[in-house]
Amino acid sequence: MKRLRRTVVTLIVLAALALGALLLYGHARRHPEDMPWTALDLTQPVGAFTGRKLAGLVDDAPRCRALLRRAGVTFTALPARRDGPQCGYDSAVRLTGGAQDIAYRPAGLGTECAVAAGQVLWEWHVVQPAARRHFGRGVARVEHFGSYNCRRMYGRDEGNWSEHARANAVDIAAFVLDDGTRIRIVDDWEGGGPRARFLREVRDGACDLFATVLSPDYNAAHRDHLHLDQADRGTLGWRACR
Ligand SMILES: [Zn+2]
Structure with a gap:
């Protein structure tokens, strides 16, 4: 029995x-995009492992550029730059239009390719859909505080170097809709209206696409921008979304 x-x-x-x-x-x-072992394809929907695969592109710039091209994204590859042992970049790109409608202002933003790939997917899958849902309009411009900056975290004299020191980060300050409406992190983060809801939604959506996302919810240093970076912490490394 x-x-x-x-x-x-x-x-x-x-x-x-x-x-x-x-x-x-x-x-x-x-849903191949949900599997850790499938190759990244920027034309596919965002899946459970898309963010980790994007961060992995930091070590594989040729593949990153090939993925951008295959997805119809146009860009200029920037010449390598070196400003000392901790600062510089080898594979930064400047997005120039093509399959993406958002212009970054000030013009001339250059980031590591993995950050640019994250920006493109963020536009397609997060920013534009959220703007249409909340305002019935698209986003024409994104205002930023730059990417490359040879400094340590928070501009301190000691401690870890910022991902900005490798152009592996970008700071986003505002979104401008196609009717000119400007939605700024510093003015519109608080409150329960559509602007605040839009900003939280684009922050949360960025967490699926960037290794690190820091917003005004994190600390006062981020009261006026979203910090997005592709810090490569390995396949099982931690991700920050605050
Ligand atoms: Zn930053």
Whole structure:
């Protein structure tokens, strides 16, 4: 009797495992973007591992540029720059239009390719859909505080170097809709209106695409911008979304 019961339990467990494997296989076929082992494709929807795959592009600039091209994104590759052992970049790009409608102001923003790829997906999947939902309009411009800056975190004299020191970060200050409406982090973050809801939604959506996202909710140093970076902390590394 005891033996029979054990056999039945074993069979049920095996059946459950088989069913689980089958469901996972089905999901993996329908949603390759949700699987950790599939190759990144910028034309696919954002999945559970898209952010980690984007951060992984920091070490593979040729692949990053190829992915941008394949997705119809136009850009200029910037010449490498070196300002000492901790500062500089090898594979920064400047987005120039093409498949993306948002212009970054001031013009001339250059970031590591992995950050640019994150910006493009953020525009397509997060920023534009959120603007249409909350305001019935698209975003024409994004105002920023820059990317490359040879400094340590918070501009201190000691401590870790900022991702800005490698152009692997960008600070976003405001969004301008196609009717000229300007939504600024510093003015519109607080309050419960559509502007505040829009800003929270674009912050939360950025968390799926960037390794680090810091907003006014994090600290006073970020009261006027969203800091987005692609710090590469490995496949299982931590991600910050605050
Ligand atoms: Zn920053």
